[in-house]
Amino acid sequence: xxxxxxxxxxxxxxxxxxxxxxxxxxxxxxxxxxxxxxxxxxxxxxxxxxxxxxxxxxxxxxxxxxxxxxxxxxxxxxxxxxxxxxxxxxxxxxxxxxxxxxxxxxxxxxxxxxxxxxxxxxxxxxxxxxxxxxxxxxxxxxxxxxxxxxxxxxxxxxxxxxxxxxxxxxxxxxxxxxxxxxxxxxxxxxxxxxxxxxxxxxxxxxxxxxxxxxxxxxxxxxxxxxxxxxxxxxxxxxxxxxxxxxxxxxxxxxxxxxxxxxxxxxxxxxxxxxxxxxxxxxxxxxxxxxxxxxxxxxxxxxxxxxxxxxxxxxxxxxxxxxxxxxxxxxxxxxxxxxxxxxxxxxxxxxxxxxxxxxxxxxxxxxxxxxxxxxxxxxxxxxxxxxxxxxxxxxxxxxxxxxxxxxxxxxxxxxxx
Numbered sequence: 001x002x003x004x005x006x007x008x009x010x011x012x013x014x015x016x017x018x019x020x021x022x023x024x025x026x027x028x029x030x031x032x033x034x035x036x037x038x039x040x041x042x043x044x045x046x047x048x049x050x051x052x053x054x055x056x057x058x059x060x061x062x063x064x065x066x067x068x069x070x071x072x073x074x075x076x077x078x079x080x081x082x083x084x085x086x087x088x089x090x091x092x093x094x095x096x097x098x099x100x101x102x103x104x105x106x107x108x109x110x111x112x113x114x115x116x117x118x119x120x121x122x123x124x125x126x127x128x129x130x131x132x133x134x135x136x137x138x139x140x141x142x143x144x145x146x147x148x149x150x151x152x153x154x155x156x157x158x159x160x161x162x163x164x165x166x167x168x169x170x171x172x173x174x175x176x177x178x179x180x181x182x183x184x185x186x187x188x189x190x191x192x193x194x195x196x197x198x199x200x201x202x203x204x205x206x207x208x209x210x211x212x213x214x215x216x217x218x219x220x221x222x223x224x225x226x227x228x229x230x231x232x233x234x235x236x237x238x239x240x241x242x243x244x245x246x247x248x249x250x251x252x253x254x255x256x257x258x259x260x261x262x263x264x265x266x267x268x269x270x271x272x273x274x275x276x277x278x279x280x281x282x283x284x285x286x287x288x289x290x291x292x293x294x295x296x297x298x299x300x301x302x303x304x305x306x307x308x309x310x311x312x313x314x315x316x317x318x319x320x321x322x323x324x325x326x327x328x329x330x331x332x333x334x335x336x337x338x339x340x341x342x343x344x345x346x347x348x349x350x351x352x353x354x355x356x357x358x359x360x361x362x363x364x365x366x367x368x369x370x371x372x373x374x375x376x377x378x379x380x381x382x383x384x385x386x387x388x389x390x391x392x393x394x395x396x397x398x399x400x401x402x403x404x405x406x407x408x409x410x411x412x413x414x415x416x
Contacts, residue, residue, distance in 0.1 A: 032056030141203035146177030182237030263353035299323035314388025
């Protein structure tokens with residue numbers, strides 16, 4: 001297990017590069033993060049050529065030990081050197097992983113969020129040089145605790161876009177014990193004082209209500225203070241057994257996270273990055289290039305009628321999504337677009353509050369659907385298997401259902 005490397009100018013079109021940080025005879029390279037050490041606090045580079053520093057979990061091949069280690073690059077990430085002084089943080093544990101590091105402007109020091117998976121705790125550490133770490137505090141166990149905690153991420157977000165009102169968000173993935181079984185990611189909203197994270201409440205809230213969005217973390221210091229999230233679009237309950245070649249699963253569409261006031265409380269919203277709007281096409285069917293489809297519709301939540309959109313593949317395969325009036329829920333049903341692997345197929349989230357018209361946006365590939373509703377405050381991400389390359393979109397008018405108030409479908413493919 002090693003670190004791959006891909007680069008992009010717009011988060012949509014990616015160029016894959018050679019493996020960045022490879023495993024060796026003793027250790028695999030588990031999850032972590034990377035920072036640009038602009039002040040050369042590590043001494044790995046210079047002010048004129050600051051190093052990119054990766055902070056990762058070194059996992060011993062016999063599963064007996066995990067610790068945090070460094071590697072650095074002086075050529076913009078093309079080649080990497082493992083630090084001779086590794087590990088830089090070692091508690092002599094078999095489960096201690098996934099460091100997310102950022103520059104904490106509240107303390108003017110490096111901040112690491114890292115998990116004790118079996119204890120259901122996120123630990124926070126501080127450093128002046130990325131090499132020597134001092135423990136600040138722990139958070140947990142709270143929320144969902146029926147599996148291992150993984151991939152923590154702590155970051156600030158403006159409330160309703162108002163930079164004078166800032167709250168902090170802590171993402172924690174869990175496997176098993178996710179909302180729909182297997183993998184899932186929960187979040188907490190609260191405050192950070194430079195030492196401790198205090199949550200406004202510790203009720204379980206999910207980043208995604210589908211089956212296949214796990215271990216996502218965000219980019220540090222994106223332009224215009226945007227907080228961009230990419231998740232692993234899969235589930236550990238079946239990731240090893242996918243009948244696909246040469247790939248198994250993929251990444252989610254990059255999403256911008258925001259904090260919005262909704263129904264008297266703050267909620268985390270996720271929407272596809274605006275860069276996706278630069279990719280348009282005129283075809284409805286996918287062809288062999290597997291272009292994405294973007295489907296936009298809306299549903300009334302006050303008339304007691306459901307809105308159901310069907311995306312058809314070949315050989316009778318299809319899946320459905322929309323609004324179910326009986327349960328007052330957004331839903332995805334992939335039962336007719338799956339394989340022999342056991343799994344749940346109907347995934348729902350109840351629409352709460354005073355939503356009278358529900359905007360729904362779906363990004364559809366031949367092997368996935370990502371549904372965003374109510375400004376991204378409700379999200380369902382599911383893998384699926386549509387047979388063939390051609391697709392069509394229909395809607396169902398049956399008892400209790402209505403034609404959508406609007407239905408716009410377009411293929412998303414590069415202009416160039």
